[in-house]
Structures are given as C-alpha cells and as structure tokens.
C-alpha cells in the first residue's frame with residue numbers, strides 16, 4: 001500500500017554508521033529533537049574505531065537515544081509518519097543495529113521505511129539551516145571518508161564534479177594528528193593547535209587547475225610525516241603548532257578555491273557544505289569570505305550537523321519521502337555506496 005504523502009510529515013531519523021548512535025525528529029524541515037550517544041571516547045583509547053566495539057555500543061544505546069528523541073520532540077511513536085535510517089555506507093555491524101531497529105518500528109507502527117545514503121545525509125544537512133534552500137546549489141563535501149564537489153541540480157539529481165584520488169580531507173587530518181601525538185578524532189585537535197602556529201612549514205602544493213575538481217591528500221600527509229621525522233632525526237625540535245597551522249592551510253584553502261570556482265563555472269549562485277571537516281572554524285571563515293567576494297550565497301550547516309548526526313538523516317529522509325521513495329523490509333546494510 002502506497003502511503004499518503006503529507007506536506008509536513010513527522011519523520012524519525014536514525015544514524016548508526018560509525019561510532020555515533022543518533023536519533024532526531026523533524027516535522028517538515030523543522031527540527032524537533034536531535035540526540036546523540038557517542039562511543040568516541042571509548043574508541044579514542046584504540047586510536048580509531050573498532051567495529052565490534054561500535055556495534056555493541058549501538059546495541060546498548062539505540063533504544064535510549066530513540067526514546068529520548070521522541071520525548072524531547074514531544075512526539076508519540078504513533079504520531080510518526082515515517083522512519084528514515086542510514087543503510088550505508090559504513091561499518092556493516094554498526095549499520096545493522098540502526099537498520100534493524102528502524103525496520104521494527106516501521107513494521108510495528110505500519111509506517112514507511114526510508115533507506116538513507118549517509119553521504120546524501122551530509123548533503124541534506126544544509127536544508128535544516130535554511131528552510132527556503134532549494135537546488136540548484138554547489139556542495140563541498142569534506143568528511144572522514146569523502147572529499148568531493150557536488151552539483152545538486154534537483155532534490156533527486158546530482159552530479160559529482162570531482163573527488164579525492166586518495167585520502168579524504170578528514171582522514172588526512174586524523175593521520176596528521178597521530179603524527180603530532182594528538183588524540184582521535186584528530187580534526188578538532190589539529191584546529192585548536194593550529195591557532196597557536198604560523199604558516200611557515202614548506203609543504204607541497206595541492207592539485208590546482210590541472211586536477212580539475214579532484215583532490216589528492218596523500219602527498220600532503222606524507223610531506224608532514226617526512227618533515228617531522230627528518231627534524232627528529234636531526235635532533236631538532238618540531239614546532240607542532242606550526243605544522244598543524246601549515247597543514248590546515250594547505251588542506252583547506254584548496255577546498256574553498258575549488259567549490260567557488262565550480263559554482264561560478266556552472267552559474268550556480270548558492271554554495272552549501274557538509275561533512276565533519278566543515279566544522280573547522282578556519283574553513284568556515286574562509287568559505288564565508290570567498291563566497292562573499294564572489295557574490296555567492298553560502299548555507300553552512302551548524303557545526304553539530306557537520307559531523308555524524310541523525311538530523312541530517314531525517315532531512316534526507318524528507319527528500320526521499322516527498323519523492324515517494326520508500327524501502328521494503330528486505331533493505332540490507334551496505335558497507336560502501338559509490339558516490340558517482
């Protein structure tokens with residue numbers, strides 16, 4: 001039976017692709033609640049996410065986090081119009097916890113199940129920031145596993161103009177953090193340390209015009225590692241703040257340059273962004289300055305909605321709901337979903 005499509009449905013979003021168990025409720029584009037239980041502090045002991053620990057933590061947290069989201073929203077589960085859940089990409093065991101829970105709710109409440117691609121979720125975080133936001137827009141995606149420039153033409157149609165050829169921006173931050181003896185996840189710690197440093201460490205240039213809209217982070221990451229090692233071998237002290245600052249500039253300036261260039265080239269007047277790296281204060285300011293200079297409107301998700309969260313999954317769930325794109329109970333978790 002095809003459900004009746006409401007204009008402002010109440011949707012529960014559930015996210016469990018990595019180390020965050022999250023649930024959020026929206027009514028139309030209005031965010032009613034947004035809850036997270038994270039196992040990041042446990043994962044930090046191991047310097048990265050241990051899949052089995054993540055799965056167990058999700059199993060312990062999912063019931064609580066969903067109930068909290070419903071309570072904070074003041075919504076009874078019987079009032080939900082749909083349940084949207086991340087089905088990929090991510091850690092299989094972790095995804096299965098959220099997906100199974102969502103299937104149970106969908107079946108028990110007789111409401112549609114919506115399978116959400118985690119990356120489409122990051123792209124939809126911007127919808128929560130600006131109720132009037134409509135495609136076309138150009139998006140900078142920079143997360144732990146992805147870096148890309150994406151032209152969203154309509155809610156359901158997008159084109160990837162370019163992406164990373166090797167490491168993702170967030171991954172580079174995490175690896176450089178490790179070299180600088182900073183804890184996991186590295187991005188926020190590199191950002192804090194960079195504030196005390198200067199742009200004085202010689203690092204290779206990133207792929208500029210010749211790279212089109214592609215990126216490459218492995219050379220930059222290796223250059224940071226080599227710089228630190230050779231300093232140590234010579235018995236010289238490494239100025240960690242200068243390394244963090246110089247790396248951050250090199251890693252982020254190119255993202256700003258390319259997304260603005262892409263918007264101009266495609267004559268799109270709005271730029272949006274998504275993914276954990278977009279929480280970086282230096283990047284946010286640089287995007288604001290560059291978009292203002294180029295006469296482009298910029299819609300940035302709040303920092304909380306850049307890293308993994310369920311509000312963005314509910315927001316993308318709304319896009320799929322309005323398109324009548326519902327999943328069956330046989331929907332399976334997928335470890336990877338290609339961007340293109």
Ligand SMILES: Nc1ncnc2c1ncn2[C@@H]1O[C@H](COP(=O)(O)OP(=O)(O)OP(=O)(O)O)[C@@H](O)[C@H]1O
Pocket residue numbers: 018089118119122142143144145146169170171173174185186187188191275276277278279280281306307308
């Ligand atoms: N302030 C910051 N500056 C730079 N990087 C940051 C900052 N905050 C978070 N990050 C980085 O963002 C990444 C986490 O983002 P996110 O949660 O979107 O990634 P993910 O879900 O693991 O990957 P994906 O979404 O690609 O599957 C980490 O690599 C983290 O270091």
Ligand SMILES: [Mg+2]
Pocket residue numbers: 118122143144275276307308
């Ligand atoms: Mg993510």
